[in-house]
Amino acid sequence: MDALVLSRIQFAANISFHILFPTINIALGWFLVYFRLRGNLARGHQDARYWEEAYYLWTKVFALSFALGVVSGITMSFQFGTNWPGFMEKAGNIAGPLLGYEVLTAFFLEATFLGIMLFGRSRVSDRVHLFASLMVAAGTTLSAFWILSLNSWMQTPVGYRIEDGVMYADSWLQIVFNPSFPYRLAHKLLASTITASFLIAGLSAYQYLTKANNGGSLKAMRTAITVAAVAVPLQIVAGDLHGLNTLEHQPAKIAALEGLWKTEKSAPLTLFGIPNEAERRTDYAIKLPGFASLILAHDWNAELKGLDQFEGRHPPVAPVFWSFRVMVGMGVLMLLASWWAFWTQWRGRAFQDRQPFSRMQLRVLAGMTFSGWIATLAGWYVTEIGRQPFIVYGVLRTADMVADHPPGLVLITLVSYLAVYAFLLAAYVLVLMYMSRHPAMPTPDAPQSPKPGMAIGGPA
Amino acid sequence: MDLNWTSLLPLVFMAVMGLSLLAYVVLDGYDLGVGILLPFATDAEKDIMVSSIGPFWDANETWLVLGVGVLLVAFPRAHSLVLTNLYLPVAVMLVGLILRGVSFDFRVKARAARKGMWNALFAAGSLMAATAQGWMLGSYLTGFDRAPLSLAFSLMIALTLPTAYAMLGAGWLIMKTWDELQAKAVRWARRVLWPMGLALVGISLATPLVSRTVFDKWFSMPELIGLLPIPVACAAAFYAAWHVSRKPNVVAAGYGWVIFASTVLLFVMAFLGLAYSIYPYIVIDRMTVWEAASAHDSLVVIFVGVAITLPAIVVYTIFMYRVFWGRASELSYGAAK
Ligand code: HDD
Ligand code: HEM
Numbered sequence: 001m002d003a004l005v006l007s008r009i010q011f012a013a014n015i016s017f018h019i020l021f022p023t024i025n026i027a028l029g030w031f032l033v034y035f036r037l038r039g040n041l042a043r044g045h046q047d048a049r050y051w052e053e054a055y056y057l058w059t060k061v062f063a064l065s066f067a068l069g070v071v072s073g074i075t076m077s078f079q080f081g082t083n084w085p086g087f088m089e090k091a092g093n094i095a096g097p098l099l100g101y102e103v104l105t106a107f108f109l110e111a112t113f114l115g116i117m118l119f120g121r122s123r124v125s126d127r128v129h130l131f132a133s134l135m136v137a138a139g140t141t142l143s144a145f146w147i148l149s150l151n152s153w154m155q156t157p158v159g160y161r162i163e164d165g166v167m168y169a170d171s172w173l174q175i176v177f178n179p180s181f182p183y184r185l186a187h188k189l190l191a192s193t194i195t196a197s198f199l200i201a202g203l204s205a206y207q208y209l210t211k212a213n214n215g216g217s218l219k220a221m222r223t224a225i226t227v228a229a230v231a232v233p234l235q236i237v238a239g240d241l242h243g244l245n246t247l248e249h250q251p252a253k254i255a256a257l258e259g260l261w262k263t264e265k266s267a268p269l270t271l272f273g274i275p276n277e278a279e280r281r282t283d284y285a286i287k288l289p290g291f292a293s294l295i296l297a298h299d300w301n302a303e304l305k306g307l308d309q310f311e312g313r314h315p316p317v318a319p320v321f322w323s324f325r326v327m328v329g330m331g332v333l334m335l336l337a338s339w340w341a342f343w344t345q346w347r348g349r350a351f352q353d354r355q356p357f358s359r360m361q362l363r364v365l366a367g368m369t370f371s372g373w374i375a376t377l378a379g380w381y382v383t384e385i386g387r388q389p390f391i392v393y394g395v396l397r398t399a400d401m402v403a404d405h406p407p408g409l410v411l412i413t414l415v416s417y418l419a420v421y422a423f424l425l426a427a428y429v430l431v432l433m434y435m436s437r438h439p440a441m442p443t444p445d446a447p448q449s450p451k452p453g454m455a456i457g458g459p460a
Numbered sequence: 461m462d463l464n465w466t467s468l469l470p471l472v473f474m475a476v477m478g479l480s481l482l483a484y485v486v487l488d489g490y491d492l493g494v495g496i497l498l499p500f501a502t503d504a505e506k507d508i509m510v511s512s513i514g515p516f517w518d519a520n521e522t523w524l525v526l527g528v529g530v531l532l533v534a535f536p537r538a539h540s541l542v543l544t545n546l547y548l549p550v551a552v553m554l555v556g557l558i559l560r561g562v563s564f565d566f567r568v569k570a571r572a573a574r575k576g577m578w579n580a581l582f583a584a585g586s587l588m589a590a591t592a593q594g595w596m597l598g599s600y601l602t603g604f605d606r607a608p609l610s611l612a613f614s615l616m617i618a619l620t621l622p623t624a625y626a627m628l629g630a631g632w633l634i635m636k637t638w639d640e641l642q643a644k645a646v647r648w649a650r651r652v653l654w655p656m657g658l659a660l661v662g663i664s665l666a667t668p669l670v671s672r673t674v675f676d677k678w679f680s681m682p683e684l685i686g687l688l689p690i691p692v693a694c695a696a697a698f699y700a701a702w703h704v705s706r707k708p709n710v711v712a713a714g715y716g717w718v719i720f721a722s723t724v725l726l727f728v729m730a731f732l733g734l735a736y737s738i739y740p741y742i743v744i745d746r747m748t749v750w751e752a753a754s755a756h757d758s759l760v761v762i763f764v765g766v767a768i769t770l771p772a773i774v775v776y777t778i779f780m781y782r783v784f785w786g787r788a789s790e791l792s793y794g795a796a797k
């Protein structure tokens with residue numbers, strides 16, 4: 001394997017690992033603010049304790065995910081320089097400021113206020129603490145704003161000019177709010193909301209299954225299911241719109257994800273099949289005639305461009321085709337699961353303190369704890385593999401950007417990163433399960449606070 | 461060189477980058493140092509040591525992201541040159557930072573039986589990161605030269621930087637802890653002080669030897685006199701640290717902070733010396749600040765951001781340090797005592 005392939009695998013591995021944690025945290029931060037607010041509103045009431053319990057456990061999950069997000073993010077910020085020097089030399093005038101704004105406006109905000117949020121509860125007033133939690137949530141969301149702006153610009157570059165092969169900015173407004181950005185931002189924020197909801201619902205269900213539940217479990221679970229039941233259908237709509245936008249700007253990607261080899265009128269929708277790149281056809285395809293034209297152009301007879309129009313300029317078909325089906329499949333599963341659970345919860349609403357779900361439902365929810373991760377990664381693979389062979393769509397080719405390290409060197413670092421990530425991922429999942437089974441487990445005395453055991457989220 | 465906005469802006473960014481990296485080295489330096497010292501403490505002490513840095517480490521590391529960010533934003537060509545040349549040490553540092561950053565959290569959340577493993581990873585990660593950073597500094601100063609002499613020089617810095625961080629860490633613990641652990645921290649400080657000092661002198665003498673450019677800048681006449689305050693301040697700082705660390709009653713009287721402060725002063729002086737040696741290059745002998753700078757328009761865009769946000773960042777960083785002011789212990793056990 002050459003340095004290009006290895007560098008690509010390494011970049012993909014690093015960013016796939018990184019994205020897992022921000023995906024949870026972007027939304028979890030807002031869940032925490034909500035738990036806090038509900039706790040404050042219920043002051044003097046039994047419920048206040050329950051909300052506090054939910055806050056306590058999920059703050060710990062947030063802290064852990066944040067740590068993983070930060071360290072893998074630091075790795076990301078070095079990757080551009082170590083592996084893709086060409087990218088910064090050619091597109092640095094545009095990518096640089098966007099990344100710079102992320103650091104300046106978002107990273108410091110979240111990192112600084114996180115300290116106060118996690119350790120300062122008993123050192124500052126309730127108001128200031130709530131403010132710190134808000135700043136952390138706002139910071140993570142702002143991070144997503146800037147990085148997605150950059151990523152979207154790489155997909156649909158506008159507002160630039162090229163002199164001597166180097167890109168220069170013409171209009172920052174156009175660059176930041178490039179054509180695919182609003183869709184990507186909405187779709188990503190919803191993805192994050194859904195991922196966090198299924199995580200909360202899943203781990204709470206797991207608490208019931210292992211009889212480790214406390215008053216907070218039900219509060220958290222009801223909130224999460226309600227949010228998921230609303231967010232999943234919105235996500236499907238947003239996904240559809242995103243697809244239409246992509247059809248306009250990156251038709252080759254759509255042709256690949258639909259498995260459309262030939263340009264045709266009234267194009268069929270391939271539900272399933274095995275893309276065969278050598279023969280340029282999809283084997284064993286199950287097709288719905290005319291449906292692709294209907295979904296993508298909202299017209300039965302519309303003509304869709306096939307891969308034959310993009311000879312040498314389209315992405316590998318199979319990974320894009322499969323990833324897309326995994327994402328959409330997950331979306332449908334999530335819709336069913338969240339509405340089923342929401343229906344049960346709605347019928348049991350009269351008994352707020354009783355857990356209304358059947359064992360079967362609890363098992364399904366627990367099984368779907370990490371379903372958001374799968375859908376999110378699949379979605380990103382569609383997006384990123386789908387824009388190949390370009391790094392900045394239509395302008396810069398990935399292969400021209402790579403650093404010419406000896407392949408052995410890249411292999412060494414790749415293997416080390418993979419080993420560390422596999423280990424940490426296993427540890428993360430196991431520790432999450434462990435924390436769920438011991439929701440009230442105090443962290444050891446946190447000497448920063450006046451009362452031992454008051455470290456994170458107040459008394460257990 | 462005429463002074464106009466276009467030629468000044470790259471210098472401003474050079475300063476911002478240098479100061480971020482200085483902030484990083486001092487701030488993350490003390491928490492890496494605490495990590496390096498961790499194996500020498502008892503289990504109960506480990507908890508206190510870790511929580512003394514708990515609220516700070518994440519923000520501390522963000523200065524590194526800013527430093528690299530500015531390098532990337534303002535000097536894209538230097539960014540690729542530096543980072544491709546430092547490929548392996550950067551990877552080692554990153555793996556170290558990863559292990560350390562997560563162990564922090566895992567050690568208090570995982571099953572008690574696993575705590576030992578996370579403590580060990582925390583210490584190992586801290587040491588890896590510190591050593592790798594030392595190596596990076598060394599190869600940066602030698603212009604990424606791979607001759608044996610240059611490699612030996614890098615190795616020397618790689619072995620020294622952990623002692624300097626340990627010194628900062630010990631100084632931090634002296635301010636943040638009490639009784640037995642504080643006394644221990646004073647002992648640690650005493651133990652690393654001399655190796656650190658000797659190594660600093662060694663490096664300062666070796667740098668002009670491995671680099672002709674540096675030699676010419678320091679050892680020519682009026683300059684040498686003007687530069688004298690740097691070694692003098694270093695000697696004074698060293699003496700202060702040495703003096704206080706040998707007097708338990710001075711520490712007990714509340715002057716323990718002198719050890720930390722003088723170590724910081726040493727770092728600042730070393731930084732000034734380095735900055736002087738390197739200027740106007742960004743990669744020594746190869747690329748000047750102006751050759752590496754990105755388009756003027758892009759610099760202006762990011763300059764606006766820096767001018768607005770950096771003061772805000774400084775303000776809320778100070779706010780955070782005030783929230784967690786005082787000994788790590790005082791408040792928590794104060795009520796019980
Ligand atoms: C919980 C996560 C999740 C779920 C349930 C869905 N998606 Fe998605 N999708 C993402 C998470 C995601 C993502 C990870 O957030 C992506 C990757 C990049 C992006 O903008 O969003 C994405 C990308 C993405 C793209 C690629 C856009 C491009 O690169 O130009 C399309 C066409 C869709 N999605 C469409 C859908 C449809 C029709 C769905 C209906 C079920 C759907 N997504 C469910
Ligand atoms: C966060 C979720 C993301 C995931 C899971 C992801 C995943 C991937 C994958 C799998 C590739 C490899 C494609 C291939 O080689 O065929 C890739 C490429 C790339 N992505 Fe992303 N990406 C994400 C977000 C981003 C963002 C936000 C940026 C930019 C700021 C970005 C920049 C790049 C670059 C520069 C490449 C080209 C290098 C390469 O082809 O390997 N990615 N990404």
Ligand code: HEM
Pocket residue numbers: 015018019021022023025026065066067068069070071072073074075076077107108110111139140141143144147148188518521522525
């Ligand atoms: C190439 C792309 C990326 C780079 C270079 C990058 C860089 C970083 C860095 C350096 C951090 C640590 C910040 C700190 O010290 O607090 C971080 C954290 C974070 N990143 Fe990324 N990142 C990338 C992709 C993404 C993507 C695609 C998203 C989300 C859509 C994202 C969202 C976040 C968030 C929310 C955090 C805060 C930490 C957390 O909540 O876990 N990043 N990133």
